[in-house]
């Protein structure tokens with residue numbers, strides 16, 4: 001106590017600075033005499049609580065939300081293990097609602113139009129990723145680019161996902177599905193067809209599908225399996241709150257090691273693909289297509305630089321710069337990263353919903369057999385997928401009914417006047433929602449019911465404003481066409497080769513549970 005007083009009443013402070021504010025040294029002494037460490041700490045704590053509440057109120061303004069926040073942490077415990085009903089309550093509370101978790105102020109948009117406004121306001125917002133993503137993907141990764149730099153980088157990638165480009169990769173999809181369906185049947189038989197959680201198997205399938213589509217056979221079967229085995233370490237590292245540095249043997253450490261391993265393998269594939277394309281090899285995967293486009297661009301640039309006249313038909317659609325093996329690996333890793341959880345979720349729902357609705361699965365089967373002229377061994381091709389309207393409707397309805405991504409966090413980079421009355425402050429997180437738009441009764445009557453017909457005889461296709469499953473605006477999903485084609489291929493082929501049964505749990509229809517399945521070969 002004496003020490004604290006002693007330092008407070010240093011002669012210089014008393015003599016030169018404090019006198020303007022405090023009437024006399026006698027007054028100061030009497031205040032300080034009454035202080036204890038606990039009183040000081042208590043007062044500081046109270047001041048911090050009041051500051052925290054006032055700041056929350058200031059940021060909240062007219063937005064719907066709790067009148068007070070739980071001091072400092074807010075609903076942090078709820079957010080660690082979020083329940084769908086809690087999100088639903090938030091959406092129902094207003095078109096914009098808020099919470100504050102620790103120092104982070106979060107605004108959630110529920111309506112279609114509010115969500116669209118956020119997706120389409122790149123001047124004010126940019127995608128918000130958890131801290132761990134910077135560590136795993138690398139700070140220099142293209143997905144963290146913003147504004148023009150992002151748009152320019154994306155332009156160079158769009159060509160990899162056109163219909164023509166996707167046609168080249170579809171054989172890889174068929175090959176992986178054949179391999180995995182054999183495995184599914186073997187596994188189920190070895191378990192005497194006991195209902196078994198299958199979500200992990202769908203995750204593996206989707207990783208293998210991604211690897212083969214992205215890097216083709218430049219990667220061995222063993223490495224594909226290793227990537228599939230280790231990918232869960234990457235997902236586990238993506239917690240909302242992480243230590244700022246990577247501590248050995250923690251989830252982030254294991255996640256980073258797994259991410260580095262995948263990027264390393266992708267970089268080796270890039271080197272192989274580069275040599276193959278330079279030697280005039282055939283394009284078999286996304287990596288080949290991108291490297292070939294770079295090599296074609298380099299040739300074009302060289303000719304122009306030498307003053308050689310080049311016919312406009314020879315000019316590449318996008319003149320690309322050269323990318324290093326590491327840059328290519330880093331970019332392809334973002335594809336894996338962006339697709340893995342969403343496609344695994346969609347695949348799990350698709351298998352479960354079909355098992356629970358055999359009459360719909362029968363129609364998928366019938367359509368798939370017909371388009372193959374009765375021969376179920378005909379492999380998937382773009383032409384075949386173009387002629388599967390019902391299967392396509394089933395995939396679209398699955399994505400509408402149970403969107404794999406229900407909310408997309410964005411960060412406010414500049415005070416955002418989102419309505420006449422509400423400006424969301426810089427530094428806040430703002431989250432457009434997908435689920436309410438895909439369950440909007442006006443756009444999709446009987447929205448809580450799974451009805452593929454709405455995409456054929458109904459007007460679901462015209463409700464493009466509500467179709468936020470893949471986002472919208474400058475960051476809309478790069479892989480959306482590929483993802484839908486892969487899901488169609490997957491369920492179509494499964495319907496021909498396998499019968500499967502789902503054992504529902506009370507949670508099955510609302511929440512993705514473990515998805516207990518058993519598979520048998522079709523005669």
Ligand code: HEM
Nearest residue numbers: 335338339342343346405470471472475476477478479483
């Ligand atoms: C059913 C599967 C998928 C769903 C539901 C999905 C959904 C989404 C959503 C909601 C976004 C954010 C869009 C926005 O902010 O406007 C996104 C972004 C992205 N997705 Fe997907 N996605 C899926 C599959 C894939 C696949 C297979 C790939 C890659 C081949 C992919 C690559 C990406 C990339 C690279 C971005 C970031 C784009 C950017 O920031 O410019 N996604 N996805």
